[in-house]
Amino acid sequence: MDTKIQIKDLSKNFGKKQALKHVNLEIQQGMFGLLGPNGAGKTTLMKVLTTLTKKSSGNVTLCDIPVEQCQKIRQIVGYLPQDFSMYGNMGAYEALDYLAVLSGMSKKERAKKVPEMLEKVNLGDQHKTKVKAMSGGMKRRLGIAQAIIHNPKIIVVDEPTAGLDPEERVRFRNLLCEIAKDRIVILSTHIVGDIEATCENIAVLNCGEILFRGTVSQLLEAVRGKVYTLEVSSMELPMIQEKFLVTGILTNGSTANIKIISEGLPMKNAKPAGPDVEDAYMYLMNHASVSKSRQ
Amino acid sequence: MFGTLFVKECKQILKSMVYYIYVVVFILFLSSQLSGELSESMEQPKPDQEGYGIVNSHEESAVMEKTLAGLVLETYHNSYATYPMGFYKAVTLNEAELEKIESIIESCTGKSWDQVVGELEDHFAKYNSGSMEEAIWAQTAYSVLPKEELEYQEFCEAMEKVCKIVGAGSAYKKESLEAGVGVPMTYEQAVEEFEALCNKDRITGATARLFCDYAGIILSVLPIFLGITRCLRDKRAQAVQVVYVHKSSSLQIIGSRYLANVCMAFLPVVFTSFIMQMPYQYHAKTLGVTPDIFAFLKYSCIWLLPEIMVVLAVSFLITESTENVISIFVQVFWAVASVFTSVSLEGNFGFQLVARWNALGDTNAFWMQRQELFQNRGFYFILSFAVLGLTVGIYEKKRREGESLYGKIFKGRK
Numbered sequence: 026m027d028t029k030i031q032i033k034d035l036s037k038n039f040g041k042k043q044a045l046k047h048v049n050l051e052i053q054q055g056m057f058g059l060l061g062p063n064g065a066g067k068t069t070l071m072k073v074l075t076t077l078t079k080k081s082s083g084n085v086t087l088c089d090i091p092v093e094q095c096q097k098i099r100q101i102v103g104y105l106p107q108d109f110s111m112y113g114n115m116g117a118y119e120a121l122d123y124l125a126v127l128s129g130m131s132k133k134e135r136a137k138k139v140p141e142m143l144e145k146v147n148l149g150d151q152h153k154t155k156v157k158a159m160s161g162g163m164k165r166r167l168g169i170a171q172a173i174i175h176n177p178k179i180i181v182v183d184e185p186t187a188g189l190d191p192e193e194r195v196r197f198r199n200l201l202c203e204i205a206k207d208r209i210v211i212l213s214t215h216i217v218g219d220i221e222a223t224c225e226n227i228a229v230l231n232c233g234e235i236l237f238r239g240t241v242s243q244l245l246e247a248v249r250g251k252v253y254t255l256e257v258s259s260m261e262l263p264m265i266q267e268k269f270l271v272t273g274i275l276t277n278g279s280t281a282n283i284k285i286i287s288e289g290l291p292m293k294n295a296k297p298a299g300p301d302v303e304d305a306y307m308y309l310m311n312h313a314s315v316s317k318s319r320q
Numbered sequence: 321m322f323g324t325l326f327v328k329e330c331k332q333i334l335k336s337m338v339y340y341i342y343v344v345v346f347i348l349f350l351s352s353q354l355s356g357e358l359s360e361s362m363e364q365p366k367p368d369q370e371g372y373g374i375v376n377s378h379e380e381s382a383v384m385e386k387t388l389a390g391l392v393l394e395t396y397h398n399s400y401a402t403y404p405m406g407f408y409k410a411v412t413l414n415e416a417e418l419e420k421i422e423s424i425i426e427s428c429t430g431k432s433w434d435q436v437v438g439e440l441e442d443h444f445a446k447y448n449s450g451s452m453e454e455a456i457w458a459q460t461a462y463s464v465l466p467k468e469e470l471e472y473q474e475f476c477e478a479m480e481k482v483c484k485i486v487g488a489g490s491a492y493k494k495e496s497l498e499a500g501v502g503v504p505m506t507y508e509q510a511v512e513e514f515e516a517l518c519n520k521d522r523i524t525g526a527t528a529r530l531f532c533d534y535a536g537i538i539l540s541v542l543p544i545f546l547g548i549t550r551c552l553r554d555k556r557a558q559a560v561q562v563v564y565v566h567k568s569s570s571l572q573i574i575g576s577r578y579l580a581n582v583c584m585a586f587l588p589v590v591f592t593s594f595i596m597q598m599p600y601q602y603h604a605k606t607l608g609v610t611p612d613i614f615a616f617l618k619y620s621c622i623w624l625l626p627e628i629m630v631v632l633a634v635s636f637l638i639t640e641s642t643e644n645v646i647s648i649f650v651q652v653f654w655a656v657a658s659v660f661t662s663v664s665l666e667g668n669f670g671f672q673l674v675a676r677w678n679a680l681g682d683t684n685a686f687w688m689q690r691q692e693l694f695q696n697r698g699f700y701f702i703l704s705f706a707v708l709g710l711t712v713g714i715y716e717k718k719r720r721e722g723e724s725l726y727g728k729i730f731k732g733r734k
Contacts, residue, residue, distance in 0.1 A: 075565050079720055095720065096567065104565040110558040114335050126324050127566035127573070156557075171562065 027089055028054045028178050028209060030074065035083035037069050037233075044069040046233040048083070056205040058224030059213040060306060066233040067213040068107065071183050074211070075104040088178050100129075103172030107183040109164060113157030117148050117167055120156055121174065128175035142170040146200065162193035169200060179209045186219050198223050221302040229309055236313050241302060248305040251286050253295040272307045286311075322572050329550075329580030338549045342542050343588045346535075350592055353534040362523060362603060362680065365510035372510035374460060374502040376666065376685055380472040386501035387475075388428055388464035390491055391482060392436055395421050403489035403660055417485050424478050430467030439464075460504055499668055516683035522612040523604035524597055528619035529677045529686065531593055535624055540655035540674045543585045543628050547635025548645055550577050555643060570716040578636055578708055585628045586620075593620050623675060626697040629704035630673070631655075637711045640718070669696040 030052040037045040044066045061067050072078040073085060076095040085092040088101055111120040118139060125135045143149045146166035151159075159167065165185055172180050182201065186194045201210055202223050212224060220227055220241070227244065229237040237244060252272075257265055259279050265271065269291055273284035284298060285291055286308050333339050365372055377383070394400045398418060400411040413421065422433040429436060440462070447458035466475060479492040486492065505513070517526055554560045563573065593616035604611035612618075631651065638647035658673040665678035666685065669692045677686060 076720065077561060077564055096569070099565055099567045102565065104562070106561040108558050109562060111562070112332070112553065112557045112559060114332075123328055124562065124566060126321060126328065127563060127568045129321055129567045132324070168562075175567070 029088065030179065030209060030211075031084070031086045032070075033084040035070075035073065035085055036081050037066075037073060037078065038081045044233050045073070045080075048230075048233075048235055050228055050235065050238060052209055052211065053226070054207070054209055055226065056202060056224045057209060057211050058220035058227035059211060059230060060215065060217065060220050060227055061230035062215055062310065064232075065215075065230040067215075067230055068183055069233075070230065071104075071181050071211070071213050074179075075102055075181055077104075100175070101178045103175065103177035103180040105165070105168040105172045105180070105182040105185055107187070109168035111156045111167070113155060115156055116153045117143060117156070117159070117163075118152040120167065121170055124171040125174050130175060138174055142174050146170045147196075161188050162190070162197070165189065165193075165197060166200070169197075169204070173204055177208065179211070180204065181211045181213070183213045184215070185212070186214065186216060194219070195222075217303040217306050229306065231310060231313050236309055244302060244305045244309070245300050248286060248300045248308045250297065251288060251308065252284065252298045252300045252304050253287060253291055254282060254284050254298045255292055255295040256280055256282050270307060270311050272304050321568060322576055325568070325572060325576035326580050329577050330584055333546070333550075333580060333584045336549060338545055339584065342546060342585070346538055346542060346588050347592055349538045350531070350534055350596070354531060354596060362517065362526070362607075364607070365507060365514055367507055369507070369510075371457065371460075372505040372507060373681075375505040375509055375513070376500045376682065377503045378498075378500040381466075382503050383497055383501050384428075384466045384470070384472065384475050385463040386503065387479065387492065387497060388425065388466060389462050391421070392425060392440055392464050393459075393462070395425065396437060396440060400486045400490055402487055404487060409487075409489070411486050411490075413485065420485055421482060424482055425464075428466050428470055428475060428478050429464060430470075436464065460502070513681055513683060516687070517681050518607065518609045520687060521681075521683050522615065523607065523609050524600050524611045524613070524615040525619070526681050526683060527597065527600045528593070528615040529623075530680050531596060531616065532619050532623040532675070533677045535589060535592075535620075536627055536674045536676070537655075537659060539585075539589070539624055539627050540631060540658060541652055543581070543631040544635045544648055544651045546581050546585055547632045548639050548647055550581055551636055551639035552643070552645070564719045570712050570719060574636065574640075574708070574712045574715050578632060578711075581632050582625075582629055585632065586625055589620050589624055589628070590617065593617065622694070622697055626701040626704065627673065627675075630700040630707065633704040633707035633711065637707050637714070640711050640714050669693050671696060671699060673700070 030050070032048055032050040032052075035045055035048040036043065048066075048070065059067050059070065069078065073080050073092065074087065076092065076098050080092065087098055090097045090101065092098055111124070115123065121139050121142060122135055125139060130138065140149065140152070143152050146169055148154075148163065148166055148170065151163065154163070156164065156167070169180075169182070169185070172182070185201070186197055189197060198219060201212060204210060212219065214220060225240055227237070227239070227241060228235055229244075237247075257280065259276065259281055262274070262281055262283070265283065265285065269285040269287050271283055271285050275282040284304070285295070286304060287295075395418065398412055400413070402409050402411050425436060426433055431439075443462050444458050447454045476494070476497065479497060480494070482492045483490055490496075517523060521529075554563055597613075597616040601611040601613060634651060634654075635647045638650060639645075654673060659676075661672075665676050666682060669675050669689065675693055675696055
């Protein structure tokens with residue numbers, strides 16, 4: 026059984042609205058980032074992969090198993106939804122044990138794996154803490170523990186770092202990288218920093234369409250030589266924002282250090298700068314909206 | 321997996337406030353209805369007693385006498401008790417309508433209305449109107465003889481005319497006449513009843529029936545809240561998706577939740593019935609009768625368990641389909657309608673959700689209708705599985721399509 030996901034010509038309609046339009050993707054073992062703005066169709070794609078919603082057309086196989094075979098797919102997939110929570114009156118151990126039962130694990134397996142997973146996600150000391158008393162970060166960690174407890178081949182995490190403090194975010198990213206060693210982890214997010222820090226392979230989704238698929242270096246290549254920094258007066262800022270794609274502004278009294286993307290040298294005092302994934306992503310999104318408005 | 325899920329669900333129910341409210345309301349309701357008076361009507365009848373209670377009679381002459389007595393009394397007061405939608409409504413007639421009723425009474429009795437009223441006033445004058453007990457006896461003993469040549473069929477037709485004037489849900493409708501009437505019991509009948517009570521019911525059987533009668537009323541409503549609480553729990557905890565994506569089948573998830581709720585809802589019933597049967601066991605022994613110590617359990621299992629099962633199953637179905645609390649309104653209406661549309665408080669089980677036997681005894685009458693009760697409960701037992709199957713189907717559909725039926729309807733209206 027190959028650890029890979031194949032998505033061919035996938036479409037999903039909700040009434041008249043087309044949430045996914047002829048999506049084609051192949052995802053191999055390791056971390057895979059799915060980037061896109063809110064409403065791009067990321068969650069819909071995640072839901073199709075986790076059997077939570079039916080596709081309208083196309084073919085999707087996970088480790089060679091067609092997505093229609095729900096029971097089999099559920100055995101090989103772990104899912105951390107965007108707003109993960111559990112019954113408030115359950116403790117961390119109890120909640121994880123309950124979900125492990127739902128995964129079909131025996132008593133013996135659970136007795137071994139539940140404490141092990143809680144340790145892994147740093148909840149070992151708080152195994153009695155009630156879910157309702159947990160912070161956002163603790164809940165996410167519990168969420169990832171339930172997603173991996175049955176040792177799935179594929180883990181899907183939807184916006185896992187939204188609302189976490191920077192420290193929790195870094196810890197969570199590291200945890201994801203650790204568990205992605207021998208399986209596929211799909212990280213769906215609109216936070217570019219998360220993708221930059223964890224994924225080598227990515228796809229960018231917008232309005233239900235794949236805008237880009239490839240490696241982070243390939244994405245950066247698209248914008249290389251087009252990123253500039255320059256210092257402008259605050260008065261000039263609105264005019265520059267209208268003319269160029271501004272990806273960063275650092276105001277300093279009456280002046281501002283800005284980062285812009287331009288096909289050529291935008292101004293005399295502009296200096297070329299190294300691109301980051303955020304620049305590339307913004308360039309891509311801007312390019313897409315311009316092409317759309319031309320159509 | 322099913323067993324483990326079942327145990328975990330039971331533990332969760334034990335942690336729920338709704339469950340403790342369920343237990344408290346159930347016990348309070350029963351203790352308010354069943355305390356004290358039970359053993360008084362379970363004594364050996366003596367020949368010189370003032371009365372021996374009431375027995376239901378289907379004899380045509382008794383039905384005519386008692387129905388006419390009721391009609392005369394209601395016409396005299398111009399206040400007719402009706403239950404058009406299961407709820408009580410007092411109907412007052414106008415002059416013309418009253419005249420029509422009086423003429424029906426005259427044609428049935430062969431006497432003038434004034435004569436009938438005179439007899440009524442003479443009868444009630446013999447009793448002390450200040451005493452509640454005497455007033456009840458006066459009413460029990462009051463009857464109006466139909467004229468000799470009046471055929472039963474003719475009488476039924478006359479009552480049909482009364483129904484048309486008084487309106488729906490009166491005591492003169494065909495079903496009420498078929499349910500029989502209460503007539504005073506004779507000493508011989510009382511002895512026969514007592515023997516049946518001792519031999520067939522072994523005392524505890526009769527008290528178990530009364531327990532089931534009262535418990536059945538409250539159990540037509542209370543389990544709804546357990547069902548709703550369980551079904552909405554995933555949504556409230558934002559755990560819907562995380563439960564959906566796990567390997568367990570919908571049958572295992574819904575089945576374990578349902579079974580846990582049925583067992584936990586039935587637990588206080590068994591416990592309460594066990595406690596409440598104790599004095600009656602003692603009472604049976606004082607009468608020299610060996611009590612049936614499992615009567616409460618047997619009656620609870622046959623009478624109340626199918627009711628709990630179907631109420632919970634319907635609650636699961638509606639709540640899983642709609643993901644809101646609409647089930648409360650639907651099922652309370654069903655329960656109230658069942659209680660108020662009962663033709664009689666004893667038997668006539670039909671397909672009523674709430675099976676009534678509001679009598680301590682009437683053993684022979686019950687044993688004659690036992691089969692009908694078994695059919696009724698059997699129907700609900702099977703129905704609960706059918707409804708549960710439907711719920712599992714809907715849950716599986718939601719799991720695959722990520723949307724509730726209600727959500728689809730709501731979207732469609734936008």
